Amino acid sequence: MRTTVRAVPIVEAIHVMAIAVVFGTILVVDLRLLGVRDTKRPYTQVSRELLVWTWAAFVVAAVTGAMMFAANAMTYYQNTPFRLKLLAIAAAGLNMLVFHFVTGRNVDEWDTERTAPAGGRVAGALSILIWTTVIVLGRWIGFTKGYDFSIPEEVDLDALGSGIDVLLDFGDALPSGAPPSDAAP
Amino acid sequence: MIEFAEWLQATPFSEAIQAAGWLVPLLQSIHILMIGVVFVSILTIALRVLELVRMDQGFADVWRRFAPWMWTGIVVMTLTGALLVAAEPVREFTSTSFWIKMLLLAVGIASAIVFRRSLAPMVLAGDTAHEFSPGIKIGAIATVVLWLAIIFLGRAIAYDVEIWGVLSLSS
Numbered sequence: 182m183r184t185t186v187r188a189v190p191i192v193e194a195i196h197v198m199a200i201a202v203v204f205g206t207i208l209v210v211d212l213r214l215l216g217v218r219d220t221k222r223p224y225t226q227v228s229r230e231l232l233v234w235t236w237a238a239f240v241v242a243a244v245t246g247a248m249m250f251a252a253n254a255m256t257y258y259q260n261t262p263f264r265l266k267l268l269a270i271a272a273a274g275l276n277m278l279v280f281h282f283v284t285g286r287n288v289d290e291w292d293t294e295r296t297a298p299a300g301g302r303v304a305g306a307l308s309i310l311i312w313t314t315v316i317v318l319g320r321w322i323g324f325t326k327g328y329d330f331s332i333p334e335e336v337d338l339d340a341l342g343s344g345i346d347v348l349l350d351f352g353d354a355l356p357s358g359a360p361p362s363d364a365a366p
Numbered sequence: 367m368i369e370f371a372e373w374l375q376a377t378p379f380s381e382a383i384q385a386a387g388w389l390v391p392l393l394q395s396i397h398i399l400m401i402g403v404v405f406v407s408i409l410t411i412a413l414r415v416l417e418l419v420r421m422d423q424g425f426a427d428v429w430r431r432f433a434p435w436m437w438t439g440i441v442v443m444t445l446t447g448a449l450l451v452a453a454e455p456v457r458e459f460t461s462t463s464f465w466i467k468m469l470l471l472a473v474g475i476a477s478a479i480v481f482r483r484s485l486a487p488m489v490l491a492g493d494t495a496h497e498f499s500p501g502i503k504i505g506a507i508a509t510v511v512l513w514l515a516i517i518f519l520g521r522a523i524a525y526d527v528e529i530w531g532v533l534s535l536s537s
Contacts, residue, residue: 190525193521194517198517201402208402317392
């Protein structure tokens with residue numbers, strides 16, 4: 182994938198779109214748990230309708246994420262924000278499981294209530310917090326994983342800027358006109 | 367334009383953003399979080415126009431639930447986006463993707479305003495039986511595609527030469 186220059190931005194763009202759907206739909210469900218929005222609709226109605234989208238988008242994000250990892254496995258593997266991001270996703274999964282099997286088991290009792298009981302509200306707030314962290318850490322990877330040195334052969338480094346700047350700098354901090362930086366949504 | 371970009375990049379304001387190494391990734395993170403809020407809001411409104419979701423609610427309820435989040439998200443995205451441009455104006459202004467993104471963004475915002483103005487008072491009053499015309503339904507699909515293109519172009523700014531080749535303003 183590294184050598185197929187156009188594949189990288191396309192895969193990354195799909196990753197961003199998938200993240201947008203994951204975060205946006207989970208936020209709606211979390212805000213329902215917290216009693217902020219959609220309070221007139223039963224919780225299960227809001228969640229059943231949206232979590233299908235969340236899961237589908239999560240699969241897309243995971244597949245595109247795995248492709249990005251495969252293209253640069255060692256740099257990602259050694260990158261601290263990347264490791265923290267995986268931990269944060271695991272934490273989000275744990276939060277979901279605790280809600281699903283413990284604190285949210287009695288959903289029938291409060292389904293039409295304006296707000297979920299304390300356990301549900303904690304799960305909702307934690308979910309917003311954790312997924313925000315996942316996105317921040319994901320963006321942080323681009324600024325810390327360093328530049329991918331396997332520059333495609335057809336890119337003429339000399340024509341793009343002073344070589345020493347390129348070697349000393351990291352992806353996102355590259356001066357304009359430098360080789361592709363891995364920055365910015 | 368490039369002179370303006372170089373001037374802006376050399377201003378103390380731009381240099382301050384660049385110097386704080388954590389600020390650009392933080393702004394980008396907020397930008398992405400808002401993409402999630404705005405895109406899902408637009409998607410939900412569009413799917414409701416197409417009568418695919420939230421049919422237990424009137425269109426007015428769905429609009430009132432999501433429109434404020436959409437507008438707020440767009441404002442926050444514009445602000446964080448403007449600061450990101452101020453931090454790296456040369457990179458943005460020499461990117462073909464950036465200019466096409468700005469054009470599509472203008473179309474997206476203008477069409478949202480036009481759509482809002484076209485909503486009859488009876489629709490906003492909660493006429494649950496209201497059905498949109500085929501033209502509006504096609505517009506709803508086009509809007510979702512438009513915003514996907516805006517997201518793609520945003521990510522593509524970092525890869526202008528790879529995407530556009532000789533059409534890249536930075537080549």
